Amino acid sequence: METPPNDEGNPPDGRGEPRSDRWSDLDRPPLNAVGLRRALVREGSLWSQVNVVRSTGSTNADLVALADAGKAEEGLILLAEEQTAGRGRLDRQWTAPARSGLFLSVLLKPTQVPVARWGWLPLLTGVAVATGLSRAAGIDTSLKWPNDLLVTVDGAERKAGGILAERSGTDAVVIGIGINVTLREDELPVPTAGSLALAGAVGTDRDPLLRAVLRSLEQWYVRWRSVEGDPASSGLQETYAAGCATLGRTVRAELPGDRSVVGEAVAVDGDGRLVLATGEGVQEPVGAGDVVHLRPATP
Structure with missing residues (x-):
């Protein structure tokens, strides 16, 4: 019979001692599930439940499955200490060492908002994440349209987080959030990746960082929902534009069918x-669902 994990979450070796493995890094303590529930699940709060699992393939896939089966209510938060099959937009892979970041999904049911405006949810989440982390980690953050969180490491922009939104049925959206917190340089999956630690965060304790992000997300979501998802009157459109590093740059939007649009x-x-002003004097909007890649335009 398999020996169960000990209180630290580390499977014991044959002598009953915790193994020295990816779970035993003292700089990466486990999340405090009880403390998170006490802080987030309260009377009148959006958040209804906090579940923390040791490891899973994808929190988004798990939460979509629960929602599809009618086993999840709005405000459910699913956190994983490790994701083995994390996904970004267009099913791109997202990998990180155990307990090195925040890997979570939340279930929202914005039934008061016209479905045509639900596309703002990933952008709203980006604003909320950037706002929460700027306060709690003490670092400057920016957003790459549509769903990347950027930090500055050694004077260069690097991606430290991403957001993935998926529909569930007709009334729900699952929002996945992945944030690199303590990744070290030798652990980065690609040279353009970064982490809060590498960006000089004043603190990398994941519990207060997570609370700050989720409280910010609740505030923005409730405000947006109260005006039926209007991005202007909620302040979302203006705030997103103010924090969007993509604006003002000349980029190439690669679209399906080997088509691309270059413009500022x-x-x-x-x-x-995203509205691109092309060299032909045309302003062409491109939607997140249509863009395969968005890259700086080369001369």
């Missing part, structure tokens, strides 16, 4: 699309 990113429109 001049605005984010009322539908959350």
Whole structure:
């Protein structure tokens, strides 16, 4: 019979001692599930439940499955200490060592908001994450349209987080958030990746970082929902534009069918699309669902 994990979450070796493995890094303590529930699940809060699992393939896939089966209510938060099959946009892989970041999904049911405005949810989450981390980690963050969180490491922009939104049925959206917190340089999956620690965060304790992110997300979501998802009157459109590093840069949007659009990113429109001013004098909006890659345009 398999020996169960001990209180630290580390499977014991044959002598009953914790193994020295990816779970025994003292700089990466486990999340305090009890403390998180006490802080987040309260009367009148959006958050209804906090579940922490040791390891899973994808929190988004797990939460979508629960929602599809009718076993999840709005405000359910699913956290994993490790994801073995984490996904980004367009099913791109997201990998990180155990307990090195925040890997979570939340279930939202914005039924008061017209479905046409649900495309703002990933952008809203980006604003909330950037705002929460700037306060709790004491670092400057910015957003790469549509769903990347950027930090500055040694004077260069690096991606430290990403957001993935998936529909469940007709009334729910699962929002996945992945944030690199304590990744070291030799652990980065690609040279353009970063982490809060590498960006000089004043603190890398994941519990207060997570609380700050989720409280910020609750505030923005409730405000947006209260005005039926209007990005202008909620302040979301203006705030996103103010923190979007993509605006003002000349980029190449690669689209399906080997088509691409090159232009200066001049605005984010009322539908959350990036507006490119092309060399032909045309302003062309591109939607997140249509863009395969968004890269700096080379001369």
